[in-house]
Amino acid sequence: MTDNTADTxxxxxxxxxxxxxxxxxxxxxxxxxxxALLLIAPLLLFILITFILPIADMLFRSVExxxxxxxxxxxxxxxxxxxxxxxxxxxxxxxxxxxDLFEAAEFRRHTRVGSRLNYEMTGISxxxxxxxxxxxxxxxxxxxxxxxxxxxxxxxxxxxxxxxGDSAIRAALPETAASFDTWVRITIEANDDDPAEExxxxxxxxxxxxxxxxxxxxxxxxxxxxAADAVGGFDSISIRDQFEDLDEDWLNPELMETIxxxxxxxxxxxxxxxxxMQLSADGITAQPEDRQIYVTLFxxxxxxxxxxxxxxVLLGYPIAFLLANLPMRVSNILMILVLxxxxxxLLVRTSAWKVxxxxxxxxxxxxxxxxxxxxxxxLQLINNQTGTIIAMTHILLPFMIxxxxxxxxxxxxxYVRAAKSLGATDWTAFWRxxxxxxxxxxxxxxxxxxxxxxxxxxxxxxxxxxxxxFISNRIAYHxxxxxxxxxxxxxxxxxxxxxLILYWIYDRIxxxxxxxxx
Amino acid sequence: MSSLPPYASxxxxxxxxxxxxxxxxxxxxxxxxxxxxxxxxFNAEDFFTFTPGMLALDPDAYGLDHYRDFFTNPDWxxxxxxxxxxxxxxxxxxxxxxxLAAIGLSQSHVPFKGAIMAILISPMIVPLIISAxxxxxxxSRIGLQGTYLGVVLAHAALxxxxxxxTVTATLVGFDKSLTRAxxxxxxxxxxxxxxxxxxxILPGVISGGLFAFITSFDEVVVVLFVxxxxxxxxxxxxxxxxxxxxxxxxxxVATILVVISIALLTTVELLRRRxxxxxxxxxx
Numbered sequence: 001m002t003d004n005t006a007d008t009x010x011x012x013x014x015x016x017x018x019x020x021x022x023x024x025x026x027x028x029x030x031x032x033x034x035x036a037l038l039l040i041a042p043l044l045l046f047i048l049i050t051f052i053l054p055i056a057d058m059l060f061r062s063v064e065x066x067x068x069x070x071x072x073x074x075x076x077x078x079x080x081x082x083x084x085x086x087x088x089x090x091x092x093x094x095x096x097x098x099x100d101l102f103e104a105a106e107f108r109r110h111t112r113v114g115s116r117l118n119y120e121m122t123g124i125s126x127x128x129x130x131x132x133x134x135x136x137x138x139x140x141x142x143x144x145x146x147x148x149x150x151x152x153x154x155x156x157x158x159x160x161x162x163x164x165g166d167s168a169i170r171a172a173l174p175e176t177a178a179s180f181d182t183w184v185r186i187t188i189e190a191n192d193d194d195p196a197e198e199x200x201x202x203x204x205x206x207x208x209x210x211x212x213x214x215x216x217x218x219x220x221x222x223x224x225x226x227a228a229d230a231v232g233g234f235d236s237i238s239i240r241d242q243f244e245d246l247d248e249d250w251l252n253p254e255l256m257e258t259i260x261x262x263x264x265x266x267x268x269x270x271x272x273x274x275x276x277m278q279l280s281a282d283g284i285t286a287q288p289e290d291r292q293i294y295v296t297l298f299x300x301x302x303x304x305x306x307x308x309x310x311x312x313v314l315l316g317y318p319i320a321f322l323l324a325n326l327p328m329r330v331s332n333i334l335m336i337l338v339l340x341x342x343x344x345x346l347l348v349r350t351s352a353w354k355v356x357x358x359x360x361x362x363x364x365x366x367x368x369x370x371x372x373x374x375x376x377x378x379l380q381l382i383n384n385q386t387g388t389i390i391a392m393t394h395i396l397l398p399f400m401i402x403x404x405x406x407x408x409x410x411x412x413x414x415y416v417r418a419a420k421s422l423g424a425t426d427w428t429a430f431w432r433x434x435x436x437x438x439x440x441x442x443x444x445x446x447x448x449x450x451x452x453x454x455x456x457x458x459x460x461x462x463x464x465x466x467x468x469x470f471i472s473n474r475i476a477y478h479x480x481x482x483x484x485x486x487x488x489x490x491x492x493x494x495x496x497x498x499x500l501i502l503y504w505i506y507d508r509i510x511x512x513x514x515x516x517x518x
Numbered sequence: 519m520s521s522l523p524p525y526a527s528x529x530x531x532x533x534x535x536x537x538x539x540x541x542x543x544x545x546x547x548x549x550x551x552x553x554x555x556x557x558x559x560f561n562a563e564d565f566f567t568f569t570p571g572m573l574a575l576d577p578d579a580y581g582l583d584h585y586r587d588f589f590t591n592p593d594w595x596x597x598x599x600x601x602x603x604x605x606x607x608x609x610x611x612x613x614x615x616x617x618l619a620a621i622g623l624s625q626s627h628v629p630f631k632g633a634i635m636a637i638l639i640s641p642m643i644v645p646l647i648i649s650a651x652x653x654x655x656x657x658s659r660i661g662l663q664g665t666y667l668g669v670v671l672a673h674a675a676l677x678x679x680x681x682x683x684t685v686t687a688t689l690v691g692f693d694k695s696l697t698r699a700x701x702x703x704x705x706x707x708x709x710x711x712x713x714x715x716x717x718x719i720l721p722g723v724i725s726g727g728l729f730a731f732i733t734s735f736d737e738v739v740v741v742l743f744v745x746x747x748x749x750x751x752x753x754x755x756x757x758x759x760x761x762x763x764x765x766x767x768x769x770x771v772a773t774i775l776v777v778i779s780i781a782l783l784t785t786v787e788l789l790r791r792r793x794x795x796x797x798x799x800x801x802x
Binding site: 032033036037038040042046047050051052053054055056057058061319334336338339340341343344345346347352353354355356358360362365397426451455457458461462472475476480488489492496499 | 530533537538540544545551552554555558566611615616618619622627640641644645647650652657671674675738739753760764779783
């Protein structure tokens with residue numbers, strides 16, 4: 001806008017202070033912009049922290065899956081070597097699993113990873129819980145006994161700290177070093193004990209045996225060299241068999257496959273579950289029939305929202321038409337009948353319906369009294385889809401009437417009169433002249449009602465029973481009851497996506513600035 | 519439409535009256551549920567329907583038992599007190615931040631206005647269950663879940679779009695030459711704001727505040743997740759009452775809330791009229 005002013009052939013136009021006018025105006029404009037932004041900044045920051053970050057957190061949780069990798073790091077690392085996925089993996093994986101589970105059990109984290117994996121394969125949760133108790137009783141104490149029989153120094157904490165302080169030895173015995181560190185951490189953090197006063201756990205000796213038996217020891221430490229020479233003659237056990245004794249399912253390749261498939265830090269698994277698919281060894285496949293519930297639920301949510309939207313149009317259109325065509329004085333009074341429900345607490349309206357629709361409620365009483373229904377066959381109006389649709393139509397009706405009314409108010413009555421004077425019947429005048437002009441109002445009202453309906457939680461929860469619930473009820477269930485937060489987040493993200501698309505359409509049709517309240 | 523012309527045919531007459539009857543039924547559908555619960559709340563017995571005594575207008579069939587229960591039972595008084603503590607604080611935050619930002623947004627040159635507006639309005643668009651889920655996850659990360667502050671912040675965020683919308687709507691009709699005139703007469707920006715701008719946009723600010731208040735006062739989904747038992751609000755208690763053991767006290771609470779909404783509705787309507795009158799007076 002300042003370009004033209006400076007575009008004179010006699011050189012730049014100067015402002016009073018001698019600067020070019022263009023620069024001066026730009027400076028003023030910049031100051032204005034900064035002032036506006038400074039006024040907005042506190043609120044923007046507030047909304048970002050209290051609202052946008054939580055939404056972002058939810059989106060993040062829908063793909064986040066660090067728990068498996070964090071809780072079972074050794075298992076996951078060992079699984080890299082697992083080639084034939086039709087068979088259970090080898091000893092290394094189970095050795096890693098043993099130590100991982102031991103550590104997790106001490107920190108009481110094994111149940112959490114168990115329930116995480118249970119979402120993908122039923123039964124894992126109880127296996128993990130059982131293993132949390134079982135791993136401490138594995139027969140790995142034979143290694144402890146054999147090492148301490150070989151040299152009593154192996155039972156001393158001082159021996160171990162001496163060995164583990166040497167970086168060359170640590171490099172030669174990687175598994176042992178990691179296990180010893182884990183044991184120290186468990187003793188201090190989980191049990192609040194002093195490692196110097198505790199017996200070193202069997203799994204450390206187990207790791208030592210694996211290191212020495214696997215790659216030997218070629219360093220100069222006498223104690224270790226002696227042990228390395230002796231391990232060849234040690235009795236050994238298969239840790240895989242130990243797991244098999246605990247529960248045969250541990251050797252089920254499918255179980256191990258589930259751990260492997262859900263080991264990456266980020267997973268599309270929750271989203272796939274949300275659309276009744278699953279991640280498996282053969283890539284993405286459909287869930288078994290009996291676990292396919294979400295697509296049906298999304299479908300039902302959409303269908304019921306559409307029905308509610310349709311009922312709102314049917315009931316709202318005549319009311320808006322009447323209000324827009326009555327004299328201002330009368331319509332203002334009737335408007336109160338629309339605004340009062342709009343302003344009344346949602347809980348009040350839901351409780352009203354809950355009371356009215358009961359089998360012993362007012363509506364059934366009236367129907368029985370009138371004689372439409374026999375006293376012993378009162379209608380089931382609540383805790384099903386009917387209840388949800390009736391209550392939500394009532395609750396959302398003002399959101400349909402208000403935009404319709406504001407559009408209809410702008411339609412000049414002279415158009416209909418002109419049509420009639422040209423010979424149109426009442427119906428033709430309405431259908432060909434009035435109705436097309438009211439379509440923007442229908443569009444605005446429909447999208448508004450649909451957006452609101454699709455994410456409704458309270459009313460379906462209270463009057464919907466089992467068949468009249470929406471996807472939001474499932475989200476709430478996963479947050480507070482089943483604690484499958486990842487799936488709740490994935491379902492929420494899908495719902496959010498749908499709403500944002502609808503909202504974008506609404507913005508294109510109506511414009512957000514035209515939202516009016518009351 | 520408003521009245522039937524004398525030359526109307528029989529068919530037109532029938533349609534005219536049947537249309538009115540249909541509209542009357544729809545109005546009845548809108549208002550009846552709310553009206554019905556008012557007499558039911560005075561039921562002397564623990565029934566959710568009209569007892570024969572009530573229908574016979576027997577004074578003994580009516581009673582204030584449910585109201586007495588509401589005002590004496592700690593199960594209801596604690597939530598009421600929590601609601602009274604949370605809603606005004608949330609409203610205050612929404613109004614303070616919202617008004618400031620609305621003034622910023624109504625300046626003539628605001629960079630990224632569309633994007634900023636979209637962000638500020640978003641709490642109104644995102645379904646409550648999603649806001650609740652996100653806030654629950656995030657607030658438990660930062661230790662706000664289950665605290666008074668957490669609920670207040672969450673409710674303030676939900677109320678902000680209403681303040682923004684009503685205040686910007688009021689500012690559209692605001693004559694900027696008034697602030698310039700004030701400045702030319704020697705007033706500093708703060709004085710100008712409080713003496714000139716504020717009185718003129720006050721109706722918008724108050725009705726935005728009322729919307730924010732009712733949003734918080736009525737809100738149940740977010741507080742259900744972000745709050746803990748210590749922040750149990752009135753709607754929360756009603757929600758539990760409706761889901762588990764439904765007690766007729768709910769009807770008394772509902773009636774009180776209806777009276778409050780009528781009061782609020784009247785206030786907003788009066789403010790809107792005043793604002794229109796003021797705008798009509800200001801030049802431009």
